[in-house]
Amino acid sequence: MARSDEEDGVVEGVPLAERLPDILYDKHGVAVDGKLTKDRLIIYVAAASFVVLLVSWSVQWVALTMPQWHADAYHNAGMFECCGVRDLAFDVATSSLVPDPRPGAIHEYRCQSVESYGEDVKRWTCDPMNFLNRSSDPNFVYQENDACVASKLLHTFITASKIFQATTTALSMLSGTSTIVFMLWPDKEPKKSSRNGLLALLGIVLTPWMCVIDLFIQNGYWPRVGVGYFQRDARYFLHGAAQASILTSSVDFFVQFFFLQWATHRYGWKLVNFNIGEVGMGPSLSFGGTSVERLEMQNRKKVKQAVDTVMAMDIPESMTRKDVERIAVAKKADINLIIEEVMAKGAVSK
Incomplete structure (x- = not known):
């Protein structure tokens, strides 16, 4: 449940673990919508x-x-x-x-x-x-x-x-x-x-x-x-x-x-953010602090991209998006390994 803060005029929002990689959040976890603050x-x-x-x-x-x-x-x-x-x-x-x-x-x-x-x-x-x-x-x-x-x-x-x-x-x-x-x-x-x-x-x-x-x-x-x-x-x-x-x-x-x-x-x-490299500057704005948070953000983004790619393929109907997400996390977003695991589990479920 979002909580209004009357003093600051802000709202506490999305927990760190649930934030989307392509959306900017403030320190309260409120998603930026591109409108007037x-x-x-x-x-x-x-x-x-x-x-x-x-x-x-x-x-x-x-x-x-x-x-x-x-x-x-x-x-x-x-x-x-x-x-x-x-x-x-x-x-x-x-x-x-x-x-x-x-x-x-x-x-x-x-x-x-x-x-x-x-x-x-x-x-x-x-x-x-x-x-x-x-x-x-x-x-x-x-x-x-x-x-x-x-x-x-x-x-x-x-x-x-x-x-x-x-x-x-x-x-x-x-x-x-x-x-x-x-x-x-x-x-x-x-x-x-x-x-x-x-x-x-x-x-x-x-x-x-x-x-x-x-x-x-x-x-x-x-x-x-x-x-x-x-x-x-x-x-x-x-x-x-x-x-x-x-x-x-x-x-x-x-x-x-x-x-x-x-x-x-x-x-x-x-x-x-001086740790520009693979992580880039964007996540440092969203998650403002440690490199651990920025890497977590980047890994979540890779997992999402891998899941989207696999779900667009012809995979067994028994495999849901949540199943593919769990496999993607375990396989560290390696698409080839994800596809092998998905196909193997889909064949077993048949």
Whole structure:
């Protein structure tokens, strides 16, 4: 008789020995039917996790549009705009970018597209007529400097950053939503449910790395074009939107991983079964613990398959399915031995 548990919202069900090999069960022995879980606590925690993730994803999309990814005293820049208060110049004497000391170089705070800023950097660093202190070096011969090279590649770099950051958020949304859906509507087949859990785990673990990789890429190219070049402390290494990006990506990771781990434990399953081999990952979800239980499950599955095969053959009518099952267990699901025994006993009964 099934017993309702009012506190947990679950039902105790099928004993271990009677569970079918192709059906997923929770720790109470209740068969998963592929419908919305009846465990109210999982539903509440899933809803709370999803709200946190929605806020995090919203912050990431907003941060993507802000010109606050990299900065120093003269400029701040992002994926779409670069803003600043002073033009720069290439100094022949130091072979580096410097704040332009000439009249008109200082201006009110203004923003322009990244592409337009790239053109300004080309003008400052690729045209020798705009260089500072050319006369200080009588042997000066124009050679393309690093800032000039970087200005020509800025569009390529910034496009890559946009792709990395947008993909990070999109994949986080996909993995987060999939994780919650998987736990609220687990598949009734152990193999499929295990596959879904593994895919969710891979998505959770791999997604944040795209954000981290892009932050290092940005810290490689922005200083080369004069943004974040003059201050390199921690405040500017992760400036504004970059801080928001790394923080929210961390929140996504911990919330998704916590919910996946907690919910699988709540169901009584194992998130990852390292004894994959012949047993596979499915039974580890159903029977969550020891290899003995997983092997028992696999043996029962083999017996069922062997019995189905033998029953489909032309065997003596006196042999019932229960008779064949007893023989299959004794013969360890060896079809040839089962058939020999069935035929022998059928002949005797005649």
